Amino acid sequence: MNTNNEEASLDQVLRETNELLNKLDSIKEKSSISESKSLKEPKQEYKKMPGNHREVNTQETRSIVLLGVILLLAFLALILQVASEGNKAENTVTGEIEGEKTKLLENPDNDKSSRPTTDPSSSSQEQVYFTGIDLLVTNNLCNKKGNFCIYGLASLVTSEKGSANYKFEDTAKGESVTIRGMIEILNINKEPDGTRTFSFSFRDNQAETTSGWAAAGHFMIDKNAKQPGIMSRFQTSESFGPKTPVGLENTSYLFPR
Structure with missing residues (x-):
């Protein structure tokens, strides 16, 4: 149990x-x-x-x-x-x-292109025609009074070398003034069609110019529709005396002789 x-x-x-x-x-x-x-x-x-x-x-x-x-x-x-x-x-x-x-x-706006041409009425003298100017440029250009002339400009343009000469003789402000100098070519631009554009310079001969009047600068020829003749302009950029300051511009109207 x-x-x-x-x-x-x-x-x-x-x-x-x-x-x-x-x-x-x-x-x-x-x-x-x-x-x-x-x-x-x-x-x-x-x-x-x-x-x-x-x-x-x-x-x-x-x-x-x-x-x-x-x-x-x-x-x-x-x-x-x-x-x-x-x-x-x-x-x-x-x-x-x-x-x-x-x-x-x-001065492209003022300088005129030119091409040599021959005047049939006078083959013995060099003459060139500037576009826009109705008169032939010859080697003898003078104003009507005859007291300012440029010599040899046509030959300078034709040959593209050398120089042209100018002479001024007159009385200014009671003083007898003589200015002589030369014009030379600064630059020629030639186009394919034979057109030539000239720019010129001028320089007074100080030895042959009345004291105080000598200068140098840029020379241009143009045409004034209101005036007969070839307009020549001398713009002074360099002065050698007080009578011709820088910036002065002298203008004359010339005719071939």
């Missing part, structure tokens, strides 16, 4: 022990699974984080390098533009100066 009770009690203890062990095993298994998850997750996160970090850094580096290249190109373009504008400004100033110089020396 007691033996049966003891066996029953022993069986009960074994069953309870097995149940307790099973519970412990279940708890241990859950704990192991939880630890495994907790261990795996940080590793996965640890693996992903560096990869993401490197990817972000690479993109940022490329963006910075690209921005740097763009800024460098923009800076170089700015330098080239400034240099170009500087050269352009310098070229513009130089062009204006040369333009003024050319205009002053050549």
Whole structure:
């Protein structure tokens, strides 16, 4: 009787022990699974984080390098533009100066083109015709009064070398004045059709000119529709005396002789 009770009690203890062990095993298994998850997750996160970090850094580096290249190109373009504008400004100033110089020396609005022609009424004397002037230019041109003459202008134009001479003699402000000098070619522009455009200079001979009256400058011939004759103009750009200041212009109307 007691033996049966003891066996029953022993069986009960074994069953309870097995149940307790099973519970412990279940708890241990859950704990192991939880630890495994907790261990795996940080590793996965640890693996992903560096990869993401490197990817972000690479993109940022490329963006910075690209921005740097763009800024460098923009800076170089700015330098080239400034240099170009500087050269352009310098070229513009130089062009204006040369333009003024050319205009002053050549006077394209005043100097007339010419071509050598022969007057059938007088083949022994050189004569040239200037466009816009209805009189032939000869080697002897004088004003009506005869106190101012130019000699050798036709030969100068025909040969394109040498010089022509002029002489003025008159009384001015109670003083007897004599002016002698020469005319030379400054420049000739030749067109394909044979047309020539001349610019001339003049210079008084100081040794043969009354003191205070000598000068030098630009000589031009033209036509005035209101006045007969060949209009000659002497514009002073250099003065050797107070009677002929810089900027003074003397005009005479000449006729061939």
